[in-house]
Structure formats: structure tokens, C-alpha cells
Amino acid sequence: EIVLTQSPGTLSLSPGERATLSCRASQTVSSRYLGWYQQKPGQAPRLLIYGASSRATGIPDRFSGSGSGTDFTLIISRLEHEDFAVYYCQQHGSSPYTFGQGTKLEIK
């Protein structure tokens, strides 16, 4: 099973700042199988990024993804209030498909 480890566990930033979230895999993951999801309290997760760097439909361009191999990154260039949430990375290349434990992005 591929374990995805996200860091930091909690990130405290202010609106307008840049957020950098990391996802490290225990084994190599093809970029095409790495995605990022945003979850707000009481809501289902929402797809942000797939294929490591492709934005899902309707996702603003302040969200960007990058990485390859075992190290992947989600960047939010200028935080807006609605961006404060929990973010999960996920791999869909090797069963069982797994999620990271999440990074909570909170307002400083």
C-alpha cells in the first residue's frame, strides 16, 4: 500500500499569503495518478487538481500543483478566505487507492 504523508499537519497563514502544501509518497507515483482535494467542514471533498498539475473544472488559477516521483506540491498563490480548509492528496495508481492524512489550512 502506498502511504501518502502530508506536511505540515497544520498551516497558519493570512489572506493574501502564499500557501505551500507537501505530499510525499512511500513509493513512486506516476504524476497522472496524483490528485488534490479540498474539504470544508460538513462538506464532501472537492477535486482541485488531477494528474499532479491539471486544474479541475472551475478551479481558480491561484491553485497549482506540481511534482513527480514521490514528492508533490500544492500551491495556493494568494489565499482568499474561502481557501481555509483541509487539503488531501490522493493516489489512484496502485490499489488500494490512498489519501494523505490531510493538511489543515487555518487563518492566522
Add this chain to the structure above:
Amino acid sequence: QVQLQQWGAGLLKPSETLSLTCAVYGESLTGYYWSWIRQPPGKGLEWIGEIKYSGNTFYNPSLESRVTLSVDTSKSQFSLILSSVTAADTAVYYCARVFHYDYVGGSYRHYPRFDSWGQGTLVTVSS
């Protein structure tokens, strides 16, 4: 735009069987895979399994002995059954569509992702 609406019993006793159904609106089941994911209260996400519209199934080995997924294309629905539940199965259960292939530049690219989700159903297992 595809919408998923799910339902099922929210309170079970240990050893009972969990049963959830997810209806798909605005898109055919055909051509897609459909998945179930769960989230224990305050914790992360766990993939349970997914089913192709044709009925092929793929399960998380940790749950495979207790899980059955099925699809009913005539009703545009797919379902989850989890047997012999315990308190450890208490979670919000989500159904989701798995979008596998993009058609770009004359060819298909495999970029699987959970692109549409149901609203979630809290299932509590308690005696």
C-alpha cells in the same frame, strides 16, 4: 452536470449490515467507474472500492471480505453493502464518480480522479 444523491440507514447495531445507495443524475452510468469512500469522524479519507458500469469491481483489501458493490444501470444507481459492521465502521460514507479518461488531441489519456461526490451519509454503529 452530474449530481450524486445518496441515502441509507444511519444507525446500525454491531454485526448488522450497512446498505447505501447512490443515484446518479444528469449523466449516464455507462462509461464511468463509481466509487465509495468513507471518513471516520474527525479523521481522513479511506477508499472502500469502485465498480465499473459493466459490473467489474475493485475493493480495498482491508474491507474486501465484507464489501459488495453493485450497479443498476436501469435505475442509474449503484450501491454499497458492508456486512458485520462494528464501531470501527462508524463514518461518513461518500459515493463518487471516478473520471478515468480524457480525450485530448485525438487520443485518450488516463488521469483518474474523483470528480463528483455525493453529499455524504453518516453511519453510526452503536449498541
